Amino acid sequence: xxxxxxxxxxxxxxxxxxxxxxxxxxxxxxxxxxxxxxxxxxxxxxxxxxxxxxxxxxxxxxxxxxxxxxxxxxxxxxxxxxxxxxxxxxxxxxxxxxxxxxxxxxxxxxxxxxxxxxxxxxxxxxxxxxxxxxxxxxxxxxxxxxxxxxxxxxxxxxxxxxxxxxxxxxxxxxxxxxxxxxxxxxxxxxxxxxxxxxxxxxxxxxxxxxxxxxxxxxxxxxxxxxxxxxxxxxxxxxxxxxxxxxxxxxxxxxxxxxxxxxxxxxxxxxxxxxxxxxxxxxxxxxxxxxxxxxxxxxxxxxxxxxxxxxxxxxxxxxxxxxxxxxxxxxxxxxxxxxx
Amino acid sequence: xxxxxxxxxxxxxxxxxxxxxxxxxxxxxxxxxxxxxxxxxxxxxxxxxxxxxxxxxxxxxxxxxxxxxxxxxxxxxxxxxxxxxxxxxxxxxxxxxxxxxxxxxxxxxxxxxxxxxxxxxxxxxxxxxxxxxxxxxxxxxxxxxxxxxxxxxxxxxxxxxxxxxxxxxxxxxxxxxxxxxxxxxxxxxxxxxxxxxxxxxxxxxxxxxxxxxxxxxxxxxxxxxxxxxxxxxxxxxxxxxxxxxxxxxxxxxxxxxxxxxxxxxxxxxxxxxxxxxxxxxxxxxxxxxxxxxxxxxxxxxxxxxxxxxxxxxxxxxxxxxxxxx
Numbered sequence: 121x122x123x124x125x126x127x128x129x130x131x132x133x134x135x136x137x138x139x140x141x142x143x144x145x146x147x148x149x150x151x152x153x154x155x156x157x158x159x160x161x162x163x164x165x166x167x168x169x170x171x172x173x174x175x176x177x178x179x180x181x182x183x184x185x186x187x188x189x190x191x192x193x194x195x196x197x198x199x200x201x202x203x204x205x206x207x208x209x210x211x212x213x214x215x216x217x218x219x220x221x222x223x224x225x226x227x228x229x230x231x232x233x234x235x236x237x238x239x240x241x242x243x244x245x246x247x248x249x250x251x252x253x254x255x256x257x258x259x260x261x262x263x264x265x266x267x268x269x270x271x272x273x274x275x276x277x278x279x280x281x282x283x284x285x286x287x288x289x290x291x292x293x294x295x296x297x298x299x300x301x302x303x304x305x306x307x308x309x310x311x312x313x314x315x316x317x318x319x320x321x322x323x324x325x326x327x328x329x330x331x332x333x334x335x336x337x338x339x340x341x342x343x344x345x346x347x348x349x350x351x352x353x354x355x356x357x358x359x360x361x362x363x364x365x366x367x368x369x370x371x372x373x374x375x376x377x378x379x380x381x382x383x384x385x386x387x388x389x390x391x392x393x394x395x396x397x398x399x400x401x402x403x404x405x406x407x408x409x410x411x412x413x414x415x416x417x418x419x420x421x422x423x424x425x426x427x428x429x430x431x432x433x434x435x436x437x438x439x440x441x442x443x444x445x446x447x448x449x450x451x452x453x454x455x456x457x458x459x
Numbered sequence: 460x461x462x463x464x465x466x467x468x469x470x471x472x473x474x475x476x477x478x479x480x481x482x483x484x485x486x487x488x489x490x491x492x493x494x495x496x497x498x499x500x501x502x503x504x505x506x507x508x509x510x511x512x513x514x515x516x517x518x519x520x521x522x523x524x525x526x527x528x529x530x531x532x533x534x535x536x537x538x539x540x541x542x543x544x545x546x547x548x549x550x551x552x553x554x555x556x557x558x559x560x561x562x563x564x565x566x567x568x569x570x571x572x573x574x575x576x577x578x579x580x581x582x583x584x585x586x587x588x589x590x591x592x593x594x595x596x597x598x599x600x601x602x603x604x605x606x607x608x609x610x611x612x613x614x615x616x617x618x619x620x621x622x623x624x625x626x627x628x629x630x631x632x633x634x635x636x637x638x639x640x641x642x643x644x645x646x647x648x649x650x651x652x653x654x655x656x657x658x659x660x661x662x663x664x665x666x667x668x669x670x671x672x673x674x675x676x677x678x679x680x681x682x683x684x685x686x687x688x689x690x691x692x693x694x695x696x697x698x699x700x701x702x703x704x705x706x707x708x709x710x711x712x713x714x715x716x717x718x719x720x721x722x723x724x725x726x727x728x729x730x731x732x733x734x735x736x737x738x739x740x741x742x743x744x745x746x747x748x749x750x751x752x753x754x755x756x757x758x759x760x761x762x763x764x765x766x767x768x769x770x771x772x773x774x775x776x777x778x779x780x781x782x783x784x
Binding site: 138141142145146147148219246247248252255256259263264267268270271274275278295296297298299300301302303304305306307308309310311312313314315316317318319320321322323325326354358394397398399400401403404410413414415416417418419421422424425426427428429431432433435436439 | 595609655659742760
């Protein structure tokens with residue numbers, strides 16, 4: 121009887137001790153970042169997730185600026201937000217790949233409290249078929265473009281007069297947590313954002329600037345519709361393992377994550393599991409979340425390996441089918457449809 | 460008594476069951492990649508880790524080609540390898556940023572069995588102090604340069620007549636496993652290599668091409684000596700506790716990792732732990748390593764959080780001191 125009591129006691133005490141320990145060691149400290157009446161600057165803000173973000177931030181009382189390349193789409197977005205929320209957002213036209221244009225754009229608006237680097241391009245294609253030009257474009261827009269934005273905004277943020285906490289947020293992707301067939305360039309650009317974010321957080325924490333990485337799954341946007349037209353079949357099969365979301369839902373999770381100063385912001389349940397599985401050496405500001413990470417990391421590694429097992433299985437099957445069809449076609453000399 | 464017996468049996472049984480399960484599900488399957496008499500192509504091969512790799516591969520009987528920008532350094536490297544191993548390596552001069560030059564270089568070298576994208580530039584600077592053209596250079600060379608190399612070599616690898624397993628290896632860094640003060644651009648470029656590698660492995664597995672990511676710590680090379688001169692003090696404080704390695708040691712680990720077809724290749728003890736911490740959704744080809752990952756990743760997450768605690772404390776202390784001064 122005494123043995124059972126002892127082990128029961130240990131089982132109860134250990135988690136409590138762990139929670140206490142985690143509460144003491146997690147860094148940076150937790151923080152809350154208000155957005156009401158503050159300046160939220162959203163790139164890629166004229167459509168998709170960016171537009172949804174702008175709409176919701178405006179509805180919550182933030183002063184919103186949206187940046188994009190196309191002035192017409194910006195005007196349409198502005199009108200759309202005015203129609204649904206009654207609020208006017210500021211629009212600014214620039215290409216994130218052009219540092220000088222970005223700097224001018226940033227200087228033309230008020231000091232920024234929440235910078236959301238949400239711009240992005242994505243084209244799924246096997247690397248051997250993809251033009252190097254397209255690879256460069258994804259890395260330039262998604263990654264170098266974010267560096268341009270951070271560099272343009274940072275001096276102003278550091279010397280801000282309102283010393284409340286501020287935020288720099290990067291729109292990553294579940295493809296920034298695991299690389300998938302067809303996404304060599306896109307995953308590269310999104311993984312890159314994490315390296316940037318981890319280093320940046322250490323550089324800016326002293327100025328009460330807080331970095332967030334948002335990891336949405338496939339999201340129903342014009343960009344996604346475009347991408348879907350040319351996606352390799354295997355990519356659809358493999359990426360299909362994660363459910364898709366609406367832009368508004370992603371925007372809601374994004375804003376909540378930014379406001380709670382979370383470093384990693386998942387958008388759905390699968391994303392939550394992915395976030396734990398890929399916690400790695402990222403900072404964790406919530407001791408409860410840290411606890412969940414510690415106790416479930418092992419099981420989630422098994423889950424991750426299972427996912428890779430299904431993905432590589434799909435790849436094997438696909439190639440086996442293709443080989444079979446190739447042999448059939450060449451022997452019957454008829455054209456075969458391989459969809 | 461029987462209660463104790465049962466629980467004594469339970470643990471080993473669970474372990475065996477887990478091991479069997481992992482052996483069944485780990486993908487891609489384990490593989491071995493011979494390098495003797497095969498063509499090993501090393502970028503950034505005229506100095507540092509690349510030169511050490513070239514030397515060791517040549518000593519193991521591989522046909523080695525080294526690529527770099529500076530023809531003089533290439534000649535020196537070639538002479539140095541001849542002097543120490545008696546073997547001739549081929550040299551090819553090109554800038555990895557120039558896709559056409561890379562394509563020409565790859566075509567002139569012949570079919571490649573082991574491509575080692577080892578070239579790289581690195582500087583530590585706070586992002587607000589680093590010029591955009593330096594950031595673009597780091598991402599350009601380290602990341603886009605690797606895309607150029609792989610794209611140039613891939614078609615040849617896929618069509619090769621010798622159907623034995625071949626390898627594409629990327630020289631990453633422990634800074635590609637965790638981002639650190641001063642390394643926003645460098646860490647970005649090295650983290651990106653992982654996204655590239657994870658996706659690439661899925662695209663090329665059907666052609667028996669195997670991807671490896673090597674994660675060395677600070678390595679004693681001419682490039683490191685350069686970088687050291689201008690590091691921000693906080694970077695030094697944070698990195699101060701990590702061990703460094705010799706280029707030869709890193710090259711040895713790298714070659715072993717490539718030959719065993721491992722996806723993650725760590726180079727020292729800390730690296731071993733970091734690989735487990737950052738296993739994430741990377742593929743694991745060894746069921747034993749998978750077992751180690753599963754049972755220790757939870758505890759190692761605590762260790763990782765402790766490490767971040769020391770780093771953020773250093774940052775706090777440093778700024779408090781500067782403010783007083």
